[in-house]
Amino acid sequence: MANPTQTVFILGAGASKECGAPLMGEFLDAAHDLMLLGQTNGADEDFQRVFKWVAALKQTHSMSNLDIQNIESVFSALEMSKILNCFSRINASDKSNSEIDEYEKTVASLRKVIAITLENKTAIKSTNQPNILYLRYAEFSDLIEDLTKKVTPHHVVTIISFNYDLTLDYALIHRGKDKNKISYEYCLEEKNKELLPLLKLHGSLNWFHCEKCKKIITPIPRAETEIDKNGTYYITKIKAHAVCPKCRNTLSNEPIIVPPTWNKNSHYDKISHVWSHSAEKLSMAENIFVIGFSLPETDSFFKYLYGLGTVGSSHFKRFWVFNPDETVKQKFQSILGPLADKRFRFFPTRFSKATSEILINFKRN
Ligand SMILES: [Zn+2]
Missing domain, CATH: 1.10.260 (434 Repressor (Amino-terminal Domain))
Incomplete structure (x- = not known):
C-alpha cells in the first residue's frame, strides 16, 4: 500500500463565517x-x-x-x-x-x-431537532473522513485553526445519523498518535485553566437545549461545561484566548506546544489547503510559522488558498518562496465550494 500523504488544513475566520461567527x-x-x-x-x-x-x-x-x-x-x-x-x-x-x-x-x-x-x-434555533447544526463543517468532516479512509494514498490530516469558536469542534463529534464521530486532540501536551490534531493557535472558548489541577482543561462542547412554553424544542448555544471534569472545581468563565501579537505573556507558555506542533506538521506537509484565512496584518506570526515551519521542506505538492476576497491571493504569493509558488493555486470561492474542489483531485479506492 502506498505511503500516506501529509495534509494540513489552515482555517481562518472565513471558515466559521458560514456557521454564523462574525469576521x-x-x-x-x-x-x-x-x-x-x-x-x-x-x-x-x-x-x-x-x-x-x-x-x-x-x-x-x-x-x-x-x-x-x-x-x-x-x-x-x-x-x-x-x-x-x-x-x-x-x-x-x-x-x-x-x-x-x-x-x-x-x-x-x-x-x-x-x-x-x-x-x-453561532447559536442556532431549530424546532426540528436536526442532526447537523453546522452544515459547512459537517461537509468538511465528511471530507476529512474521505481523505483519511477512502482515497489512495490515504491522507494524514492536521487542522490548524485561527478561530476561537466551537462550531468545528462540535461538528466533528456530532456528525449526524449513521456517521462515526471524528475524535480530535488539541495537543496542549504531548500528542497521542491516533487522534486528529486540531491545533487552535489563538486558543479556544472551551480552554480553561483549572487552578486546582494546574492544567488547561478542555471540556467537550455540547449544545444547550431549550424547550419553550409550547413544548417546542430548540437547540441554541454551543457551550463548554463550567466544571472541571477531573476535580469538579468550578472553572472561571474566562476562556484561554490569545491575541495574535508578537509579544509574550503567560498564556503563550500554556499553548506553546500547539505552536511547535503546528510548525512540525507544516514542515512535513505535502498538501496545504488554506480556507477563509486572509493573512491579516495583525497576524505577522503566521508568516514566521510558515517560513520557519517549512524550512528545508521540499516535498510540497500543493499550496491552495480558498477565499472569496481576491486581494488575498497577492498576500499569500508574497510570503511563499519560489518552490511553493509553482504549487500555488488560488480559488476565489467560499468554504462551501472548497470541500468538493479538494476531493475531486484525489483518487477514490
Ligand atoms: Zn481541576
Missing part, C-alpha cells in the same frame, strides 16, 4: 448590537468596560492608522498599552484603582465579550 472586522459591531439588545448573558459590566476601551482608542485613532474595527487589533493594542505603560493615560482609568487592576479587568472583560458574542452568533 474579525465585524466583531465589535456584533458585540455592540448584543449590548443594545440586552443579550449580554449578565455581563453588562464587561461589555461596558470593553466599549470604554474602544472609545478611548478611537480618540487616539485620529493620530494613527490602528484598525479599531477589528477585534484582534483592539486586543493587541490593549496588550501593547501595558507594555508601553500607557493603559491608564489612554483609558482615563479611575485613579483609585491601580493601573494593573484596571488593565487585568479590561483583558478579562474582553475575553468574556468575545466568548459571549461568539456563543450568541
Whole structure:
C-alpha cells in the first residue's frame, strides 16, 4: 500500500463565517448590537468596560492608522498599552484603582465579550431537532473522513485553526445519523498518535485553566437545549461545561484566548506546544489547503510559522488558498518562496465550494 500523504488544513475566520461567527472586522459591531439588545448573558459590566476601551482608542485613532474595527487589533493594542505603560493615560482609568487592576479587568472583560458574542452568533434555533447544526463543517468532516479512509494514498490530516469558536469542534463529534464521530486532540501536551490534531493557535472558548489541577482543561462542547412554553424544542448555544471534569472545581468563565501579537505573556507558555506542533506538521506537509484565512496584518506570526515551519521542506505538492476576497491571493504569493509558488493555486470561492474542489483531485479506492 502506498505511503500516506501529509495534509494540513489552515482555517481562518472565513471558515466559521458560514456557521454564523462574525469576521474579525465585524466583531465589535456584533458585540455592540448584543449590548443594545440586552443579550449580554449578565455581563453588562464587561461589555461596558470593553466599549470604554474602544472609545478611548478611537480618540487616539485620529493620530494613527490602528484598525479599531477589528477585534484582534483592539486586543493587541490593549496588550501593547501595558507594555508601553500607557493603559491608564489612554483609558482615563479611575485613579483609585491601580493601573494593573484596571488593565487585568479590561483583558478579562474582553475575553468574556468575545466568548459571549461568539456563543450568541453561532447559536442556532431549530424546532426540528436536526442532526447537523453546522452544515459547512459537517461537509468538511465528511471530507476529512474521505481523505483519511477512502482515497489512495490515504491522507494524514492536521487542522490548524485561527478561530476561537466551537462550531468545528462540535461538528466533528456530532456528525449526524449513521456517521462515526471524528475524535480530535488539541495537543496542549504531548500528542497521542491516533487522534486528529486540531491545533487552535489563538486558543479556544472551551480552554480553561483549572487552578486546582494546574492544567488547561478542555471540556467537550455540547449544545444547550431549550424547550419553550409550547413544548417546542430548540437547540441554541454551543457551550463548554463550567466544571472541571477531573476535580469538579468550578472553572472561571474566562476562556484561554490569545491575541495574535508578537509579544509574550503567560498564556503563550500554556499553548506553546500547539505552536511547535503546528510548525512540525507544516514542515512535513505535502498538501496545504488554506480556507477563509486572509493573512491579516495583525497576524505577522503566521508568516514566521510558515517560513520557519517549512524550512528545508521540499516535498510540497500543493499550496491552495480558498477565499472569496481576491486581494488575498497577492498576500499569500508574497510570503511563499519560489518552490511553493509553482504549487500555488488560488480559488476565489467560499468554504462551501472548497470541500468538493479538494476531493475531486484525489483518487477514490
Ligand atoms: Zn481541576
